[in-house]
Amino acid sequence: MSGATYDLLIKGGHVLDPGQGLDGALDIAVAGGKIARVAADIPAEDAARVLEIRGAGRHVVPGLIDAHAHVANGAITEGVGMGNCDADAIGVHSGVTTILDCGSVGVANLGVFPAWILPKAKTRVITMVNAGSYAHTMPGPADVNSLDDINRDALQRAAEHNPGLISGVKLRIAGPIFSSIGEDIITKAKAAASDLGVPLMVHIGDPGANNDAAAAQRRGELTRFLLRTFEPGDILTHLCTPNSGRVLDPTGKPYPEVAEARANGVVLDSALGRGNFGIEVARRQADLGLYPDTISSDLTAFGQTFHSLLECMAKFMSIGYTLADVVKATTASAAALLGLQDEIGAIAVGRDADLSIIDVVEGDFTFTDTTGQAFRGGYGLVPVRTVKAGEEFSPGWGTHPWGWLPALA
Numbered sequence: 001m002s003g004a005t006y007d008l009l010i011k012g013g014h015v016l017d018p019g020q021g022l023d024g025a026l027d028i029a030v031a032g033g034k035i036a037r038v039a040a041d042i043p044a045e046d047a048a049r050v051l052e053i054r055g056a057g058r059h060v061v062p063g064l065i066d067a068h069a070h071v072a073n074g075a076i077t078e079g080v081g082m083g084n085c086d087a088d089a090i091g092v093h094s095g096v097t098t099i100l101d102c103g104s105v106g107v108a109n110l111g112v113f114p115a116w117i118l119p120k121a122k123t124r125v126i127t128m129v130n131a132g133s134y135a136h137t138m139p140g141p142a143d144v145n146s147l148d149d150i151n152r153d154a155l156q157r158a159a160e161h162n163p164g165l166i167s168g169v170k171l172r173i174a175g176p177i178f179s180s181i182g183e184d185i186i187t188k189a190k191a192a193a194s195d196l197g198v199p200l201m202v203h204i205g206d207p208g209a210n211n212d213a214a215a216a217q218r219r220g221e222l223t224r225f226l227l228r229t230f231e232p233g234d235i236l237t238h239l240c241t242p243n244s245g246r247v248l249d250p251t252g253k254p255y256p257e258v259a260e261a262r263a264n265g266v267v268l269d270s271a272l273g274r275g276n277f278g279i280e281v282a283r284r285q286a287d288l289g290l291y292p293d294t295i296s297s298d299l300t301a302f303g304q305t306f307h308s309l310l311e312c313m314a315k316f317m318s319i320g321y322t323l324a325d326v327v328k329a330t331t332a333s334a335a336a337l338l339g340l341q342d343e344i345g346a347i348a349v350g351r352d353a354d355l356s357i358i359d360v361v362e363g364d365f366t367f368t369d370t371t372g373q374a375f376r377g378g379y380g381l382v383p384v385r386t387v388k389a390g391e392e393f394s395p396g397w398g399t400h401p402w403g404w405l406p407a408l409a
Contacts, residue, residue, distance in 0.1 A: 358384060
């Protein structure tokens with residue numbers, strides 16, 4: 001329409017933005033890739049194009065943020081290292097507008113992001129570097145096999161050659177070496193992050209220690225040490241892991257350091273993945289009021305064939321989390337984890353028009369956790385349309401042969 005005020009009008013949807021207190025029938029007008037107006041009953045004739053939202057259960061939410069995934073597709077040799085995802089396949093074509101890549105690469109191949117991944121991705125991709133400077137060997141047992149593997153000088157040079165690229169340092173507490181010098185490794189990784197002025201994200205949960213009582217106890221000690229080492233803005237990831245090193249003691253109570261760290265501004269991220277979500281752990285934590293700040297997927301090429309960020313959200317809904325709870329954990333709270341709460345994660349005038357249109361489908365669905373335990377939930381979540389800076393994207397087929405929804409019970 002010639003002379004239209006807006007480029008796009010998303011009309012008739014149920015807008016849900018818990019971070020902004022929005023929950024109801026509202027229209028969203030977009031101009032120049034930005035949100036121009038949020039109000040009821042904006043006239044259709046004011047827009048060049050109108051996307052009319054139809055259907056019960058359909059919601060418009062801020063662009064979803066996956067605060068833990070792996071999208072260094074092309075940087076890892078297939079069959080040798082950990083397979084990574086295509087950013088847009090698990091991003092804008094999965095209802096997600098922003099992804100944090102959590103240390104898929106170290107300094108030796110960090111350059112793949114500005115050279116290859118970022119230029120072609122429509123999804124906003126934010127990058128962490130692995131503390132194990134020269135190689136990311138997953139699915140092997142460890143990223144760090146000696147203290148020298150954390151090369152602070154090399155990490156600083158990588159940051160200098162890639163200004164603004166590194167948003168954090170990632171460490172996995174996994175592998176035999178942690179039984180002997182775990183505290184030293186954690187301390188050095190934290191120092192490397194401090195060198196760069198970025199947060200440290202640490203993976204807890206070491207399945208390699210599950211069948212060794214002494215090693216399992218040691219992982220618990222290291223988790224407690226880690227929580228005492230963390231500073232505001234640092235991130236514990238895999239909160240609901242059933243593996244050794246989880247945040248619950250052998251009696252099922254949280255270590256006291258958990259509440260202390262959270263009170264000090266440490267972020268607790270769920271990052272379900274294929275290997276670090278136990279439904280009984282998650283239920284126990286919910287009963288105790290220990291909720292993750294953020295819900296993320298930890299998607300890899302292998303995990304992509306089993307779940308999506310939306311399915312991770314639905315798993316928490318099976319425990320009793322509300323739709324508003326899981327949307328906040330993947331929008332406002334995830335934006336805060338990234339330090340971008342003033343830029344993304346909200347439906348607000350003047351911000352980029354990053355929006356996810358999703359269907360909430362009621363049913364009797366079956367999910368599976370890391371241990372292979374099946375559990376049931378009453379909701380599935382399906383992407384319908386993604387808007388990234390005003391540009392529209394359709395969803396892909398989904399993570400299962402039948403599409404997006406979990407299996408019917």
